[in-house]
Amino acid sequence: MSQMTDSHRLFLQAFMSRGILDAKEVKSLFRTSCEKFKTFIADNEEERRHQLTEFVITINNNIKPFHMEIKKGVSEEDGSNYYGLVNISESSITLLASDFTTNELDLFKKLVESIVDSDTGSVGSTDAINLVETLDKKMTRNDAQELLKKLESNKWIKVMNGQVSLATRAILELEQYIFDMFPAIATRCNMCKKLCLKGQSCDSCPVRLHFHCASKFFSRQEVPKCPASDCKSPWPRALPRKDTDQPISSQTDASSGGTSTQTRKRKAKS
C-alpha cells in the first residue's frame, strides 16, 4: 500500500474540514496540495487526472480502517460531480452525531424518512418543522428552525422555494443508511442504480430515473419509453436539458411531482 505524504495529508485535511467539494475545487485542491510540498504534478491534463485518481486511491486505502472514504457523488439537481469524505461504517449516522445532540439527530432522522417517503424528494419547510411533534423529547419550533439552518450551512440539506431536500453530501453519506432503514420506500435509479430521491417516475411501473439520467437516456430516443424491458410504456415527461449546469426548473419538478399518488408509499421498517 502506498504511503501518505504531506500532500496527501493536506488534501485529506481539507476534505475533513469541508466535507464535500465539487470537481473543480478538488482539482485546485490537488494542485495546491502538490505544489505546497513540491510533489510532482503532470502538465498533461490526461496524466494529471490519472495522477489524481491514484492519489485518492492511496488516501482511501489508508483511511479505510477508520471506515472513511472519499467517494464520488452526483448532484440530483443537475448531474454535476461531487466528492465527499464519508463514513462507511454501519452506523453511518454517527459522523453527523458529533455536531448534533441526540434530539437534533432524531429530528434529522425523521426528516430523512419523510423526504425518502415523499415523491418529490422534498418536504415543505413547515412540515419539516412540524416534525418536532413526533419527537419523544421536547423541541421547540424555534429550535427546529435553527437546526434546519445549521443543517443547511453544513451542506446536509438544501432549502429552496420553501422545500427541504437532502443535499449531495447527505446522500453520499447516508445512502446505505437509507437503504437499510427504509428498504420498502427507498428506490434506486433504473440507470445509475444509485439512490433516487429526486427524479421522474414511470406511470405504469415502479421505475424511477434521476433527471440527469433521464435526459442522458432519452437523448438517444425519438419517442421516450420507460427503460424497463417488461414495461416500455410511453414516458410523457418534460425532459430536462442535457448537460446543463442550471438546476432543473421548478416546472419540471412540478410535472414529475404530478404523478404523486402512486403506490410507492409504504411504511418504513421501524
Next chain:
Amino acid sequence: MPGGQYLIQLDLLFDIWLILIIRAKDRDGTTSSQAAGASQTMNQAVKAAASMDRGEMERKTNDLVQYLLIMDQKKIPIKKQDINKHVLKDVSKAFPIIFEKATERLSKIFGVEVVELQDKLKGSYILVNKLDVGEHNPAEIWPDEENAKTGLLMVLLSLIFMNGNVMEDTQMWHTLKKFGIEQDHHHEVFGDVKKLITQEFVRQGYIEIVRQTNTDPPVNEFKWGQRAKHETTKRKVLTFVCQIYNNDMEPRQWTLQWQDVLRSEGRQDDVEQVI
C-alpha cells in the same frame, strides 16, 4: 504599548474575517505521555495489551482514531475517561498502549498530533495540525466554514498578546465595542457573542478567563488558552497584526512584543541584543 491605543481598527475588520486559522507550528515541549509515576500503570497496560488478540488490538486502535477525529470536530478537549467509557471499555487498562498506537496513526495518515493539555485540564487531549503549510494564504488551502468565528478569535488573541498577554474584561469589552460587539447585545453573525467568547472559546481551550480576587472589586482577566498556544504562535499573531496594518509595520518595530516573541522561541540572547 501606549494605553488605550489598540491596533485593530474598525475599517480593517473585514480583512480580519478573511484570515483563517493559522495552525500550529508550535510543537515544542508537550508530549502525550507523562513519565512520572507511570511505570506501575505501564506494567498493567503491557499486561492488558498482551491479553488482547491482534484483531481486537487493531479494532480498538482504529476505533480510537475515528473517535478522536469525530470528537475533535467539536473543538472541545477530549477526556481520557470518555475515551475509556466510549471506546476502550473493558480494555481500558491497556489505554497507554492503544493510545500510543492511535497517536502514531493520526500522525502518519492524517498529519495531526495529539497533545495532552496541562494543569487543571490534564487528562484532556486536543488534536493539532502539524503540517507546515507556510505563513501565507491559509485561506486558499484551509477554507473554513466558521470563518467569522475564527476571525473574531484572532482579534481576541491579538488584543491579549499586544496588551502584554493579559487583558481585563472591562477593557476587552470596551475594545470590542468598536467592532460592534457588545456583551449584552445579540450580534447578527455571532448571536449570543458573550456566550461565544466566555463559554465556547473557553471550553474549546482558546481563551482562558482568570478571576483576580486580590483587587477590589475582583476582575476577570483574559489570557490565551492552551489550545491557542498549540495552534498558533506569538510570532504569527504579531505578523497577523502587522498584516492588518497593510504591512506598514515590521514585527520588530513592536519592541516589547518582539522581545516576547523571541523569548517564546527560546532566543534569550537575541532579546538582550534588542534591548
